[in-house]
Amino acid sequence: DSGVTQTPKHLITATGQRVTLRCSPRSGDLSVYWYQQSLDQGLQFLIQYYNGEERAKGNILERFSAQQFPDLHSELNLSSLELGDSALYFCASSVEAGGGGELFFGEGSRLTVL
Amino acid sequence: GQNIDQPTEMTATEGAIVQINCTYQTSGFNGLFWYQQHAGEAPTFLSYNVLDGLEEKGRFSSFLSRSKGYSYLLLKELQMKDSASYLCAALLMNRDDKIIFGKGTRLHILP
Numbered sequence: 001d002s003g004v005t006q007t008p009k010h011l012i013t014a015t016g017q018r019v020t021l022r023c024s025p026r027s028g029d030l031s032v033y034w035y036q037q038s039l040d041q042g043l044q045f046l047i048q049y050y051n052g053e054e055r056a057k058g059n060i061l062e063r064f065s066a067q068q069f070p071d072l073h074s075e076l077n078l079s080s081l082e083l084g085d086s087a088l089y090f091c092a093s094s095v096e097a098g099g100g101g102e103l104f105f106g107e108g109s110r111l112t113v114l
Numbered sequence: 115g116q117n118i119d120q121p122t123e124m125t126a127t128e129g130a131i132v133q134i135n136c137t138y139q140t141s142g143f144n145g146l147f148w149y150q151q152h153a154g155e156a157p158t159f160l161s162y163n164v165l166d167g168l169e170e171k172g173r174f175s176s177f178l179s180r181s182k183g184y185s186y187l188l189l190k191e192l193q194m195k196d197s198a199s200y201l202c203a204a205l206l207m208n209r210d211d212k213i214i215f216g217k218g219t220r221l222h223i224l225p
């Protein structure tokens with residue numbers, strides 16, 4: 001158990017819908033990262049937050065947004081869903097902002113868009 | 115652009131040694147991670163190299179050459195449970211900091 005909690009574990013929805021994925025980092029970790037993993041693309045970096053502030057952005061689509069709350073949990077919002085958004089979404093946390101520390105990954109949220 | 119390359123799949127025999135290579139072309143490179151990911155599970159940390167050279171940790175060792183943009187993960191005395199994907203990832207520190215991953219190498223262990 002990494003100490004990172006993600007909900008829901010599985011989610012099935014339809015195209016055009018909107019979903020919210022939630023992540024609670026390990027106790028004491030200030031950085032939260034979101035990654036998307038699909039079969040042929042590997043882990044794609046989406047966005048990173050540190051202590052409530054956006055720290056780094058990857059190839060995150062405009063239909064996607066995220067935030068980190070004062071209690072340090074984070075939410076990833078995916079809207080106007082398309083079939084291609086079906087993937088495993090991982091949240092990871094670390095102590096440091098600079099990313100030099102180990103990332104601890106949650107179990108992931110598997111999103112299926114029908 | 116930022117690019118990390120590693121072989122898609124490798125096969126090795128139980129008890130043997132295997133080396134998984136990773137090359138990267140990035141800007142702002144600061145260090146190289148290796149993670150292990152079993153099918154359907156979360157990635158777990160194996161190693162982090164900042165300086166050139168070999169770091170050994172039990173049956174696993176990781177090597178980095180910053181001048182060559184090259185790293186490898188060496189797995190010794192392979193066990194069936196080592197069947198997994200191995201992900202190479204680079205820490206990039208530019209205007210912002212990010213960790214980007216290669217597509218992973220799926221390692222199959224044969225008895």
